[in-house]
Amino acid sequence: MANKTKxxxxxxxxxxxxxxxxxxxxxxxxxxxxDPWRIAERDGLKAVxxxxxxxxxxxxxxxxxxxxxxxxxxxxxxxxxxxAVICDMIFVHLSGxxxxxxxxxxxxxxGTKSRYRSSVFSKQLPSILRAMSSPEMAFIxxxxxxxxxxxxxxxxxxxxxxxxxxKRIEEHGICLMDIGRRQLRELxxxxxxKHDYWDESEYEDYDDTDLIIRMRNQMIEINEWLKSADIxxxxxxxxxxxxxxxxxxxxxxxxxxxxxxGRLFGGFWQQMKKEHRLDYxxxxxxxxxxxxxxQMAVRTAYGIAKAKPPEGDLYQIADYLPVYxxxxxxxxxxxxxxxxxxxxxxxxxxxxxxxYPLSKLIExxxxxxxxxxxxxxxxxxxxxxxxxxxxxxxxLLRLKRVGVxxxxxxxxxxxxxxxxxxxxxxxxxxxxxxxGVDIPVSTE
Numbered sequence: 001m002a003n004k005t006k007x008x009x010x011x012x013x014x015x016x017x018x019x020x021x022x023x024x025x026x027x028x029x030x031x032x033x034x035d036p037w038r039i040a041e042r043d044g045l046k047a048v049x050x051x052x053x054x055x056x057x058x059x060x061x062x063x064x065x066x067x068x069x070x071x072x073x074x075x076x077x078x079x080x081x082x083x084a085v086i087c088d089m090i091f092v093h094l095s096g097x098x099x100x101x102x103x104x105x106x107x108x109x110x111g112t113k114s115r116y117r118s119s120v121f122s123k124q125l126p127s128i129l130r131a132m133s134s135p136e137m138a139f140i141x142x143x144x145x146x147x148x149x150x151x152x153x154x155x156x157x158x159x160x161x162x163x164x165x166x167k168r169i170e171e172h173g174i175c176l177m178d179i180g181r182r183q184l185r186e187l188x189x190x191x192x193x194k195h196d197y198w199d200e201s202e203y204e205d206y207d208d209t210d211l212i213i214r215m216r217n218q219m220i221e222i223n224e225w226l227k228s229a230d231i232x233x234x235x236x237x238x239x240x241x242x243x244x245x246x247x248x249x250x251x252x253x254x255x256x257x258x259x260x261x262g263r264l265f266g267g268f269w270q271q272m273k274k275e276h277r278l279d280y281x282x283x284x285x286x287x288x289x290x291x292x293x294x295q296m297a298v299r300t301a302y303g304i305a306k307a308k309p310p311e312g313d314l315y316q317i318a319d320y321l322p323v324y325x326x327x328x329x330x331x332x333x334x335x336x337x338x339x340x341x342x343x344x345x346x347x348x349x350x351x352x353x354x355x356y357p358l359s360k361l362i363e364x365x366x367x368x369x370x371x372x373x374x375x376x377x378x379x380x381x382x383x384x385x386x387x388x389x390x391x392x393x394x395x396l397l398r399l400k401r402v403g404v405x406x407x408x409x410x411x412x413x414x415x416x417x418x419x420x421x422x423x424x425x426x427x428x429x430x431x432x433x434x435x436g437v438d439i440p441v442s443t444e
Contacts, residue, residue, distance in 0.1 A: 041180030290444030303435030327352025
């Protein structure tokens with residue numbers, strides 16, 4: 001073990017690169033989780049799903065796994081589960097994801113009621129997976145998980161597409177565009193507070209109120225608009241690797257509050273590289289541009305402070321060379337994000353900031369922005385993100401009213417080139433209405 005801890009990696013007998021952590025344990029890669037919300041969108045994939053449901057049902061009966069037919073509610077869950085597994089395995093195959101999908105078989109998790117949990121995660125799931133991975137079915141290949149025994153963590157059960165799934169993909173000419181997404185998942189997500197840096201926030205349950213119902217209805221309206229939109233990817237290879245039907249957005253609130261965070265997450269475009277989004281996405285057969293709010297965090301902070309920002313570049317500090325602007329921006333964001341005074345310069349900013357002590361840098365920023373100093377070290381970023389998300393939701397709804405499709409990326413937007421002027425005008429009007437501060441919009 002002593003020799004192993006000195007190694008970062010080694011090549012095993014199968015020529016696989018094995019990584020080790022500082023303790024000498026095998027460093028297992030992060031899991032890619034099974035997505036229970038995938039559905040068949042087109043006829044070819046629907047035919048594969050129907051065949052799988054029929055074959056698994058017959059296998060259960062002939063192998064003695066089931067003596068009686070399922071109740072209607074259980075049958076519905078069974079069919080949704082087979083569909084989700086088939087669609088997720090096809091996604092894994094077509095996207096070239098070698099890690100497969102991680103899935104839980106824990107009875108303490110399966111069947112637990114939650115507004116966030118798919119009905120696919122029922123106590124039927126283990127038996128369905130075992131049937132689908134049997135030699136007679138061969139829709140999936142499954143490796144049961146284990147507790148930590150030699151790696152840096154335990155390993156969840158993993159599933160991969162098996163030969164029958166691969167054969168059906170070829171026979172029916174299935175592509176990623178054939179896979180859709182069920183629209184029943186919770187669109188308003190509330191995450192618990194984090195007690196420290198290493199703590200992981202969890203999904204919190206909550207009671208619906210008129211406000212939450214209204215926010216959910218807004219997301220349903222936006223998602224239905226995006227689902228019906230004519231969106232394509234012009235580059236064939238990229239299009240083949242992208243699930244373009246994945247357009248569902250949801251709002252994620254943080255720190256156990258519906259006035260914290262609320263940013264929009266989801267949509268295939270958010271996973272794309274910036275240059276790919278702008279070069280290859282087409283809306284209504286037209287090219288696209290990116291629109292971004294300029295200096296949004298700091299300008300929104302002025303709105304919260306009910307003060308007027310100074311003229312010019314808010315990240316440019318007097319007597320500092322322009323080359324240090326990016327470093328000042330990172331430090332500024334850290335001052336608004338941190339819950340306690342900083343003890344060191346933010347990671348990765350040593351060469352981006354002037355060679356002054358941290359205390360002087362903060363003093364100079366505070367001197368330029370005295371109205372914002374009370375917000376420093378209060379984790380105000382969550383409140384700023386809430387304002388940002390409110391603005392973006394309203395922008396998307398107003399764009400819909402004028403027939404313009406907008407693809408949001410936090411404080412930015414992708415729209416058709418010919419919609420640039422109307423989108424910019426709506427963005428700037430809404431930002432002023434919500435913050436009381438002018439927030440200019442730039443074009444990428």
